[in-house]
Amino acid sequence: MANLTDRIKISDRLAGVAAWLVLQFFRIFEIPLSLIQRIVGVRGMPWIFLLPNLAFFGLFVVIPLCINFAFSFTGGTDLFLSDRIYTGTEQYGFLLDCETFGDPITCREDRFWKGLYNTATFTVFQVTFLVLFSMITALILNREIRGRGFFRAVFFFPVLLSPVVVALIWKWILLRDGIMNAFLVSVGLDKILFFVSPEWSMFWAVFVSIWAHMGFYTLILLAGLQAIPPDLYEAAEMDGTSKERVFWRITLPLLWPNLLVVVVLALIKGVQIFDEVFVLTGGGPGTATQFIVQYIYNTGFTEPVRNFGLASAASIVLGLVLFVLTITQLAATRARDNG
Amino acid sequence: MxxxxxxxxxxxxxxxxxxxxxxxxxxxxxxxxxxxxxxxxxxxxxxxxxxxxFKTPAGLIEFPPTLLPLGQIEVVVEGYEKPLLLFDVVQEDGTTKQLAQVRRIGIISQMVDPENPDKTVRVPIDQRVKVREFRLAVENYTDPLKRFNFVGFLNNSIIVTTVATVITLLINSMAAYALSIYEFRGRNAIMLFVICTLMIPITVILVPVYLVVTQLGMINSLWAVILPGAATPTGVFLLRQYMLTIPKDLIEAARMDKASEWSIYSKVVMPLTMPAIAVLAIFSIMWRWNEFLWPLIVLTRTEVHTLQVGLNAFQGELNVQWHYILAMTVVTLIPVVVVFAFLQKFITTGIASSGMK
Incomplete structure (x- = not known):
């Protein structure tokens, strides 16, 4: 007991020290801001409070966004805009020049199209199975099971791991002499060189990203399930409604807004996939798991000749896709919160 | 049934x-x-x-792998300077005996009985089995501290995470305060603007932000990682939502007492917003600790690598030393596990209520 009270005292003292530090930190600004208030008056103060945040947004979001368009209409390899040559829509023409759009090889910039197709394939499979498994997990966790908190934590914790760590964990499992191949050999199969096969690389890219992010979507769906009023279920039970019918008529319709938000959120994240897969497969074999963000990264930052214009044009294409998705997401969120 | x-x-x-x-x-x-x-x-x-x-390099390349980290037992035998590796050897009469290996020549191993060190025997190598015990190769963890810039990576990650989180909390809470407490012309326009910035993730503006950062002379400095992501629209939203619930009377009362606007913000509103601040702090710490693509672009010199970038660079090198990579990966995930173990409930309710990650 003595130990416990000691511990509480220590944590109290730590909290006290932290609070004191924060207070001192704020006090630094006290005098200059009082002076400013005297100059601009109370009515001007909201702008003063907004200033730092808006400055950051302006410097690192708004200005870059404008420069992005400027970049995409210029050529050459110089970074600074004044050195760049105006080329009009040449970059877009180069990106979008395809004989048949269904086949990346017929395009002038085939890596861009390969990246687009890979991203589309990845996103379709990843989002489908991600939402499916999150849904099943959320429905099971919503039942009256023992140790629910524990199981929820188990499914959730990979969300917090860094993409690099996630990729390294799975790379170690899937290596030629890794434990996955040991398992295959022990059940009488041959070893598989996962990262040499394009299909297996894509499969593991999808699998690993689902493994890492499932907990997040499970959590949102679980919150949605728990918000469904229990008396609806009780009424259905009293009427002797079959459980199948309860699912289709009560659970799914009431969960639908959350499900929509989850699907669009997963799409937004899926289209921007880079980190895990880059560390896991490096985009390989060849370009089998190279996605659109990696195309931008490679074109703009790793090629011997850095093509900033092309990278900008490609990122504007990506931006357009994301814009449509985000509008959908905002609409879906609004519908959920109002409905 | x-x-x-x-x-x-x-x-x-x-x-x-x-x-x-x-x-x-x-x-x-x-x-x-x-x-x-x-x-x-x-x-x-x-x-x-x-x-x-915790496995030794030799243990790591073994196939099929052993479940637990094992190390071969070494014995000191009279008459030999170095400790010798111990093997189980099947004798001609079918029994097994523990012998120590003196040296190995091709497929023949010269061995000695530790209890009878004078006589050596020659044993074909396929007739001996290593004698092993459970042993943790702690050197996987201690070596990188000395041999690589691992401490440097760790330091950089800690600096980026702390400084960025402090800046994020300060400027986001200030903006949220302005947008929730005051009624002023242009408030809705600003809110719309914040929503718009939500739509522009860093992946869309990699090249121009790189240009801005270069113009500011911050390439290969930690500021290049800290500053661009410091103002987060999600943070402003989260805090504003929370501040809107604070009763206006409190602020009016403070104004009556001639408190300056800054004191109202720092002494009245901020203490009441602590739960939301804590949620944002945890998220910011996780974002920054795990960030990868942007640091990968702006931190090209090894001295300024963060843990994530350093780890990636290391695993991409030619002779992959998995025993070090695995140990460093464990170190990288420890803070996250600790944070999660203590704040699990907090994090999960934070995500469930705000829907952000």
Whole structure:
């Protein structure tokens, strides 16, 4: 007991020290801001409070966004805009020049199209199975099971791991002499060189990203399930409604807004996939798991000749896709919160 | 089972089922099977990482791998300077005996009986088996501290995470304060603007932000990682939502007492917003600690690498030294695990209520 009270005292003292530090930190600004208030008056103060945040947004979001368009209409390899040559829509023409759009090889910039197709394939499979498994997990966790908190934590914790760590964990499992191949050999199969096969690389890219992010979507769906009023279920039970019918008529319709938000959120994240897969497969074999963000990264930052214009044009294409998705997401969120 | 006629036998029904009224229904069996397989699939890889990180390089290349980290036992034999490796050797009469290896020549190994060190015997190498014991290769963890810039990476990550989180909390809470406490012309326009910045993730503006950062002379400095992401629209939203619930009377009362606007913000509003601030702090710490693509672009010199970038650079090198990589991976995930263990409830409710990650 003595130990416990000691511990509480220590944590109290730590909290006290932290609070004191924060207070001192704020006090630094006290005098200059009082002076400013005297100059601009109370009515001007909201702008003063907004200033730092808006400055950051302006410097690192708004200005870059404008420069992005400027970049995409210029050529050459110089970074600074004044050195760049105006080329009009040449970059877009180069990106979008395809004989048949269904086949990346017929395009002038085939890596861009390969990246687009890979991203589309990845996103379709990843989002489908991600939402499916999150849904099943959320429905099971919503039942009256023992140790629910524990199981929820188990499914959730990979969300917090860094993409690099996630990729390294799975790379170690899937290596030629890794434990996955040991398992295959022990059940009488041959070893598989996962990262040499394009299909297996894509499969593991999808699998690993689902493994890492499932907990997040499970959590949102679980919150949605728990918000469904229990008396609806009780009424259905009293009427002797079959459980199948309860699912289709009560659970799914009431969960639908959350499900929509989850699907669009997963799409937004899926289209921007880079980190895990880059560390896991490096985009390989060849370009089998190279996605659109990696195309931008490679074109703009790793090629011997850095093509900033092309990278900008490609990122504007990506931006357009994301814009449509985000509008959908905002609409879906609004519908959920109002409905 | 008597009531199977009332229980639909489809896969869908088990997902809708809420409980089996005391009896163990097959949907319960399915649920628990699913959950335990889930535990295996979610925890297994991490457990395997931690176990592997304690293996010696020799233990790591073994196929099939052993479950636990094992090390071969060495014995000191009279008459030999160095400790010798111990093997189980099958004798001609079928019994096994423990012998120590003096040297190995091709497929023949010269061995000695530790109890009778004068006589050496020659044994074909396929007739001996290593004698091993459970042993943790702690040097995987201690060597990188000396041999690589691991401490530097760790330092950089800690600096980026702390400084960025402090800046984020300060400027986001200030903006949220302005947008929630004051009524002023242009407030809605600003809110719309913040929503718009939400739509522009860093992946869309990599090249121009790189230009801005270069113009500011911050390439290969930690500021290049800290500053561009410091103003977060999600943070402003979260804090504003919370501040809107603070009663206006409190602020009016403080104004009556001639408190300056800054004191109202720092002494009245901020203490009341602490729960939301804490949620944002945890998220910011996680974002920054795990950030990868942007640091990868702006931090090209090894001295300024953060843990994530350093780890990636290391695993991409030619002779991959997995024993070090695995150990460093474990170190990288420790802070996250600690934070999660203590703040699990906090984080999960934070995500469930704000829907951000």
């Amino acid at each position: 008597a009531d199977t006629s009332t229980q639909p036998r489809t896969l869908k029904s088990l997902i809708t089922a809420r409980r089996g009224r005391g009896r163990l229904h097959w949907t319960d069996v399915f649920s628990y099977t699913y959950l335990f397989l889930g535990v295996l699939l979610m925890f297994g890889p991490v457990v395997w990482l931690v176990l592997s990180s």
